[in-house]
Amino acid sequence: MKFFKQKSADDKSPKQSSTPIRMKLILGIIFVLFAALIGQLAYLQIGYGSRFKAEVQKANSAVVSSQVPRGVMYDSKGRTLVGSKASNAITYTKSVSTTTADSYQISNSLSRYIRIKSEKPTDQQVVDYYLGNKANSDRELALVPKAIQKTQDEEKINQAVQDQVRQRNIQLTDRQKTAALIFNKISGAYTLSTIYLKNNGLTDKEIAEVGEHLADLPGVGIGTDWRRSYPNGSSIKSIIGSVSTEKTGLPSDDLQYYLTNGYSRNDRVGTSYLEKEYEPLLKGTKATSKVWAKTAGNIEQSKSVYSGQAGASLVLTLDAKYQKSVQKSLESIYAAAIASGAAHYSNGAYAVAMNPKTGAILAVAGISRDPSKNKTTRNALGVINQSFVMGSAVKGAMVAGGLINKVISPSSNVFPDTPVYLPGTPIKKSVYPVGTFGSLDAESALEVSSNIYMMHLAMKWVNAKYVPKQDIRMPDTAFDTIRHNFNMFGLGQKTGVDLPGEISGIQGRSFNEQGHILSGSVLDLSYGNYDAYTPIQMAQYVSTIANGGYRMQPYVVQSVGRTASNGKKIYIDYNKKPNVQLRVPWTKDELNIVRQGFWRVVHGTNSWGTAHKLKDVKPAISGKSGTAQTFYFDPNHPNRKNPPELVNATFVGYAPSNNAEIATAVVFPGLDPDLEGSYTLQMTRAMVQNYFKLHKKRN
Structure with missing residues (x-):
């Protein structure tokens, strides 16, 4: 019988002794990794926890x-x-x-x-709705030709599906x-x-x-x-x-x-x-x-x-009742002009009233018309975005400029009333017959609307060399001189009214193709028959004369505020303050020459006075009328030969004459010169009388 020697606990084989070491190593590595992970989580929680929380909330809220x-x-x-x-x-x-x-x-x-x-x-909306039903969409997709499906082009496939649906004309x-x-x-x-x-x-x-x-x-x-x-x-x-x-x-x-x-x-x-x-x-x-x-x-x-x-x-700044009355009067008077044949070729009419002391716009009305169809539409903002050659209504600014620049003076302002003769052009004269007046002073020239006076004033002003029936010689700055004066009254530049779309008007050419100044056109400019202005500019210009020389910025919004929740009270946060854009540097005597001329236009005794029909209006009106030659432009036949000759009829005025509370500008463009009548005067009468009737004012 054999006996085996029992091994002691310390007698371990190499294989048995190595196992615990590896396990300890693995466990140690795991422990280190867990510690690092816990440390990283703690770092993220402490350092970036609020940031990640905000990102999660952001993703789930909006x-x-x-x-x-x-x-x-x-x-x-x-x-x-x-x-x-x-x-x-x-x-x-x-x-x-x-x-x-x-x-x-x-x-x-x-x-x-x-x-x-x-x-x-729409047809597209019907198609989209029909295909919104998945059963319809799947059925239509299955009917798409195999050749298109094989392209795997989603855009082509979708188009094919929609085309199929359109062909079905779904009701x-x-x-x-x-x-x-x-x-x-x-x-x-x-x-x-x-x-x-x-x-x-x-x-x-x-x-x-x-x-x-x-x-x-x-x-x-x-x-x-x-x-x-x-x-x-x-x-x-x-x-x-x-x-x-x-x-x-x-x-x-x-x-x-x-x-x-x-x-x-x-x-x-x-x-x-x-x-x-x-x-x-x-x-x-x-x-x-x-x-x-x-x-x-x-x-x-x-x-x-x-x-x-x-x-x-x-x-x-508008009064609803007054605004309605102005628009109604304009439509009624313009309709009468059409019925009489005077406005057969006219493309509209415009009227604006403002407070000359503040610039507040009191009413603004306008009509646009297509003469070929005799169709009219309301276009009140035509007063700021339509411009016209205004004629003699601007002569007050011309006389004022002559006085301010010492070309003439209150005590010395007479010119001979002799026409201007230039080679190759018709005689340049006034409406009345040649020889009606031997000479005119500034006030009389305004009263009878003398073109001749304004031309002689312009020639003296720019130092022109004039000999009858010979070419007139002028400096190249002649246009700038006259236009700068008109600009002083707001003519030819934007007024700054608080409405979008305002234009500055149209400026005629100053030089010909050879670079020579158009001297004859300088003379036309002097009496309002060359550059084009807007009705709002005309209102600002006459207001400057009415208030004594302050060019006021026109405005429509008086104040800004908040409406109470019950809708019955307005809390004002901002009030518009009148803005003086320029002070005209004239003396009292110089101003009175212009004002007296405007008074005589309406109340004078000369038979050639142009606005005597307003003489009976109370309170008294002062102002200036104008007519400017123009031609009918037919957009359907732009090359039409011998287009009809027409006139732009205008009137600017203010009332009462001695302490103006309202200034008006009226423009009836494109009237028949033989049937022009007094439509602008009728409109001015209605605007002034209705204003004071509503405000219960008396002269």
Whole structure:
């Protein structure tokens, strides 16, 4: 029998003794890795915990904004000219996870309760709605020719699918048409943005039915929208301007400007005139809410962050009643001119009234006309963006310039009334027969509207060398000299009125092709038959004479404020201060020469006086009439030979003559010279009498 020697605990084999060492090494490495991981987690938690928390919250929440009512505009008496009328609306807020199928289902469900009758779906919208149904989409996709499918070009395949649907000429029911319109609105909405699905003509029944089924219409809600209203008539829109719709959104011309200033593409903005000029004030500040979304993308919670601020209120210088009366008078008198044949070729008429002491515009009216169709439209802003050769109405500025520059003086201002004879051109004279007057002083020249006087004044002023029937010699600066004088009164340059689109007028050529000064045209300029000015410039010019020499900046917005929540009180934050752009450097005696000439135009005794028909108006009017030769331009026949000769008829004036409260400018362009009549005087009479009647003033 063999016996084996028992090994002691210390007698281990090499293999047995190495196992614990490896295990210890592995465990040690694991421990170190866990320690490093825990250390890194602690570092991230302590150092970046708040940052990561904010990122997570940002991914699951967003701030959405909603529209606030646009600012209200009032007339000078506090009457609402344009307001924002609240109306019920069906809204929709698009969630993160909304699919085409969801949009299709919501559109069909909502179309059970509301109808959209103000719009009709386009052919493309019908196609998109039809393909929003997955069954229809799959069926149409299967019918696409194999050759197109093999290209795997998604754009070509989609186009082929849409072409197939168009060829089917799908007819929708009324309910499906509504669904198609809703589908289009939802599909075009941005994620987590709120849009209006129906905001016009919503009935109580529709609101009630939608409200009952909101649980089945994810994202749909009932809210409030606004739209522009005109309690005192829409004629004022030609001054106030327009606002874009949610459908048209931001105007393409200014898209980048609005986007960089925080607007959304479907925001409604002012697109013309006051609505555009004061857009930053009128738009207000949008209401904002914070919404949280579930993991699936559906909106879980919404909290108001800022209730928003309605747009600022504007108080205008216009009196709604006076504005209506001026527009009505202009339309009535112009219609009479058309009926008589005097305005057969005329393209419109314009009138503006302003306070000569402040520059506040009291009324502005205009008519545009297409002579070929005898179609007229209101165009009040033609007073700032249409220019005409005004004729003798500007002679007050010419005489004033001669006096200020010491070409003539209050005690020495007589010129012989002899016509100007230039080679190769018709005689340059006044309307009255040659020899009617031997000589004229400045006041008489204004009264009888002497062209001859203004030409002699111009020649002396620029140091022209004139010999009858020979070429006249003038310095190259002659035009600049006369134009600088007219500019001093606002003629030929922008007035700075707070309306967009103002033009400076049209300046005729100063030199011919050979570089020689057009000396005969300098003479035409002197009596208002060369450069073209706007009606608002004419109003500013006559106001400068009326108020004693202060060229006032015209303005339409008197003050800016806020309307109380009850809509019955305006809190004013800013008042416009009259702005003197220039002080005419004349003496009292020099001013009186011009004023006396304007008085005699209306109240003088000379039979060649041009505005005696206004002599009986109370309070007394002073002013200056004018006619300028022009020709009819037919846009359909631009090369027409021997176009009809016409005249632009004008009148500028102010009343009362001794302390003016109103200054007016009236222009009737393109009248028949044989039937010119006294339409501008009729309009001036109506403007002055209606103004003082409304304001209960007496001379």
